[in-house]
Amino acid sequence: MKPVKWGVLGAANFAKEFMARAIHAAEGAEFAAIATSDAKKAEPFQAFAPNLKVYTDYDALLADPEIEAVYIPLPNHLHVDWTVKALEAGKHVLCEKPIAMEEGEFDRLIAARDASGKLAAEAYMIVHHPQFIRAKQLVQSGVIGDLTLVDTVFSYNNAADVENIRNRPETGGGALPDIGVYIFGSARFVTGEEPTAIAHSQITRENGVDVFTQMTAEFPSFAYRGVISMRMAPRQYITFHGTKGHLTLTAPFNAGVYDVAELTLETTAGRQMERWPSANHYVLQVQNFCRSVREGTAYPCPLEFSRGTQRMIDMTISAADGA
Template sequence: MEKVRWGIIGLGSIANSFASVFEAENAELIAAASRSLQKAQEFTKKYNIPKAYGNYGALIHDPDVDAVYIATPNTHHISVIKRALEAGKHVFCEKAMFVNQKELDEAVALAEENNVLLAEAMTIYHMPLYKKLKQLIEDGTLGKVKMVHALFGSLKDPDPSNRFFSKELGGGALLDVGVYALSFVRYFLSSQPHNIKTVANMYPTGVDEQSSVLLKNKDDEIGTVSMAFRSKMPKMGLIVGEEGYITVNDYPRASQAILTRPDGSTENISEGSASEGLNYEIQAFTRTILTGKDETFFHLTKDVTQIMDTLSKEWGMDLSLDE
């Protein structure tokens, strides 16, 4: 294969962002599908995409499509993922990719059975800044990492009919903003946390409104996450070591960070561009398909899914959708 031909399923706001910036060497966006043919045609016309489909199956079974980007609501991810994998398509899915461990296990088995690639569209794993920060940590700049913290709070309109608060559509803070916070923390922890403690307040619709999470791994590193849907908080991450700490603001697509040393001196660290966040992940997935060198960080998606599954069960929140 010399070029990866992409299709999009689910044409909401994030799909529009994806199509508007799509640019990768040896990749082409050739198809888009919605449950409404008119919506698909309007979308493909807007972004100069050759093929429009009024149902997901038609795109999935298009022999010209190599990779499918899935941007449907959270609880509908798994049904589309499974259909695409069974059709032999590589799958790149929006976060949170899965709502529980069962879905992850089913998808992994199908991907292996059909010898195709499966990955989550998580910008945190692909921002050049984080590769640079990881290198600083490996070089000993921070000393031993002790703690990693992440905040993310969003003030959503309390409308029970909105997808953010809909249990049927995979609403709640965890699957919307919390997945970013957990991915940031897990990225910088040396190993998967084995000790998980949490408290949460639930919204009347049965999804999580706000929570705090405490994590500890075998390396005695501690991670904390605070997430909310009815209170605004900064998207701020901290990586704390014995020789200083790194502050990252707007961490989902960060390009800058500040290193603060014990004496109070600071150093600005810059790498990459926030506006290119989606393209970094598109390019990484494309390269993985073409070269076989894994740049997907899917092992971290597995770890974060496991943590989210633990949290959901602790809160008594079942977001699975019966097919």
């Protein structure tokens, strides 16, 4: 398979530490260009990709006919506009989450994707990880019986980092856009169900951004409970509890960083554990994207899936605000 040539719009730290390296490492991909307003910011990228083209203008990178796909790690409020611009320039697009800030913006994204004939997707890497593929298989097989409750938590504390874009309303900050996508999207992915109602939602805000949310939701066949925070010590897990057993992922969202990816299944037949110490969901995400571009295979996380997650975020905000 001919490698897909990638460009990155912006020299974000996350791109430098994770996604640009994943593109460089992925089979079927070539990290070929980066655009940044300051060429010095490209130097850490050139350290592991010495043949990298460097542009000091985003539009110049999009005009490069050799670049087939772009990864967009820009601040949240810029995601929709630059995704559309990249599609209109004839590029495939993988945009960092959240790709949009409200459900209605997906109309524009999907229209631009369809008009371009290119692949556009949110960089929702966890659905590419074998632990979630396995969790989906197990839950839907009925091994834990009828699913009754999904319980999930994701927290970290960045209170001291006041300049972080997650703590700034003007850049689309907040815990729900940053990590709400994980606790909501993961439950939807594994179960294949959509929420019918938000039973309870409580949101705490600081300086115009949400920093803590606790909520419960109703799905067609199970109850859901979620907590996220940017003001609590780091913690993450997701548990699927059924009538015959339960399944837990203890490092579901930052596997390999927070802890080793580990799945524990407990039923009346006993307890079993599976681990994936070396799986890199960022690399797997890029490889799946490239296969979809080259071979036309279905992509695991289309815009329609991401739209459903944003719908659940919007529902949670509306329930808390009494809208």
